[in-house]
Amino acid sequence: MKLILVLYLSSLLGTSIAYDCAYCQPEQVHIAFGEKTNDIVVTWSTFNDTKETRVQYGKNVMDTEARGYSTLFVDGGPRKHSQYIHRVTLRDLEYDTEYVYHAGSVYGWSEQFNFKTPPAGEDWVVRAAIYGDMGNKNAHSLSYLQDEAQRHKFDLILHVGDFAYDMDTDDAAVGDQFMRQIQPLAAAVPYMTCVGNHEEKYNFSNYKNRFSMPGPQQSMFYSFDIGPIHFVSISTEYYYFINYGIHMLMNQYDWLVDDLTKATQRENREKRPWIIIYGHRPMYCANDEAECRNQRIPVRTGVPFIGFVVAAWAAGVEVRCRLRRTTHLYASAAARPRTMIY
Ligand SMILES: [Fe+2]
Numbered sequence: 001m002k003l004i005l006v007l008y009l010s011s012l013l014g015t016s017i018a019y020d021c022a023y024c025q026p027e028q029v030h031i032a033f034g035e036k037t038n039d040i041v042v043t044w045s046t047f048n049d050t051k052e053t054r055v056q057y058g059k060n061v062m063d064t065e066a067r068g069y070s071t072l073f074v075d076g077g078p079r080k081h082s083q084y085i086h087r088v089t090l091r092d093l094e095y096d097t098e099y100v101y102h103a104g105s106v107y108g109w110s111e112q113f114n115f116k117t118p119p120a121g122e123d124w125v126v127r128a129a130i131y132g133d134m135g136n137k138n139a140h141s142l143s144y145l146q147d148e149a150q151r152h153k154f155d156l157i158l159h160v161g162d163f164a165y166d167m168d169t170d171d172a173a174v175g176d177q178f179m180r181q182i183q184p185l186a187a188a189v190p191y192m193t194c195v196g197n198h199e200e201k202y203n204f205s206n207y208k209n210r211f212s213m214p215g216p217q218q219s220m221f222y223s224f225d226i227g228p229i230h231f232v233s234i235s236t237e238y239y240y241f242i243n244y245g246i247h248m249l250m251n252q253y254d255w256l257v258d259d260l261t262k263a264t265q266r267e268n269r270e271k272r273p274w275i276i277i278y279g280h281r282p283m284y285c286a287n288d289e290a291e292c293r294n295q296r297i298p299v300r301t302g303v304p305f306i307g308f309v310v311a312a313w314a315a316g317v318e319v320r321c322r323l324r325r326t327t328h329l330y331a332s333a334a335a336r337p338r339t340m341i342y
Pocket of ligand 1: 063161280
C-alpha cells in the first residue's frame with residue numbers, strides 16, 4: 001500500500017519528486033557569434049546536471065524559446081572540479097535589433113540580459129574592443145569594459161588570449177571567477193576569443209570547454225564575417241606546445257590556406273576588403289626581448305615549414321602586421337613608414 005502511494009505521488013507530482021538539484025543556478029553566462037552574426041550562441045555553467053538547457057528570448061519580451069545541450073567538463077586538477085557547460089544557439093535573429101533573454105532550466109533562470117545584433121551587409125563601421133592578457137586580479141580595464149559593453153558601445157569583443165591567470169588555477173576556481181566577472185560584458189556583447197599560452201594546462205581544456213566559437217575546432221581556430229571584415233582566429237600556441245601533437249597544427253595550416261583562399265577571391269574581397277587575423281603571439285615585435293631578436297619565431301617560420309606566413313603566402317595574402325605596442329612592423333623589422341601600414 002505504501003509503495004502504491006509513493007508511485008501515485010510520483011506520477012502526480014511529476015518532476016517535483018526529483019527536484020533535487022542543489023547547484024543548478026545558471027552562472028558565467030556569455031554569448032558569441034555562431035556560424036553567422038545573426039546567430040547567437042549562449043553559454044553558461046551549472047554545477048549539477050539540470051537535464052535540460054533552455055534560453056527564452058525575444059525583442060521586447062521573452063516570448064520565444066530555444067533548446068540546446070550540456071556537456072560535463074571535468075578540470076584536470078587534483079580535485080577534478082566538474083561543471084555542466086550549457087550551449088544554446090539562437091538562430092536567424094533580426095539584424096540590428098535588441099533582444100532580451102535569460103538562460104536556464106526548470107531548476108532556475110539567470111537574470112535577464114540583453115544584446116544587440118549587428119547590422120546586416122558590409123557597408124558599416126564595426127566597433128570592436130580588442131585586448132588580451134586580462135586576469136582576475138589587477139584587471140584595470142574591466143569596469144570600463146563592463147560599463148561600455150552594457151551601453152552597446154561595441155559590436156563585438158576580441159579577447160586575444162591569456163585569461164584569468166590562469167583558468168585552471170586552484171582547481172579551476174580562478175576560471176569560474178573569471179567567467180563570472182566578465183559576465184556583465186560577455187552576456188551583453190559577443191565575446192570572441194583566441195587561445196593564449198596561459199590556457200595550455202591539460203591540453204587547453206579550460207579554454208576549449210568554456211568558450212563556444214564558430215566551427216568544429218573547439219574554439220582553437222575559426223573565422224567569421226562581420227560588416228566589411230573577415231576575422232580569422234588562429235592558435236599560435238600549436239607552434240609552442242607540440243607535445244600535444246602536431247596534427248592540430250597541420251589541420252590549422254590546411255584550414256587557414258583554404259579559408260584565406262576563399263576570403264581573397266575577388267567577389268569576397270570586394271565585399272569584405274579587410275582581412276584581420278588575430279592570434280595571441282605576434283609574428284613580429286620590436287622591443288628588446290630575446291623573442292623579438294629571434295629571427296626564427298616559430299609562429300612565423302614554422303616548425304620548420306608550417307609557419308603562418310607560409311600559409312598566408314600559399315593563399316596569396318600579403319602579410320603586414322601592426323602588432324604589439326602599436327609599433328609598425330614589417331618583414332622582420334620595425335618599420336618607420338611615412339604612410340600608414342595597416
Ligand atoms: Fe601570453
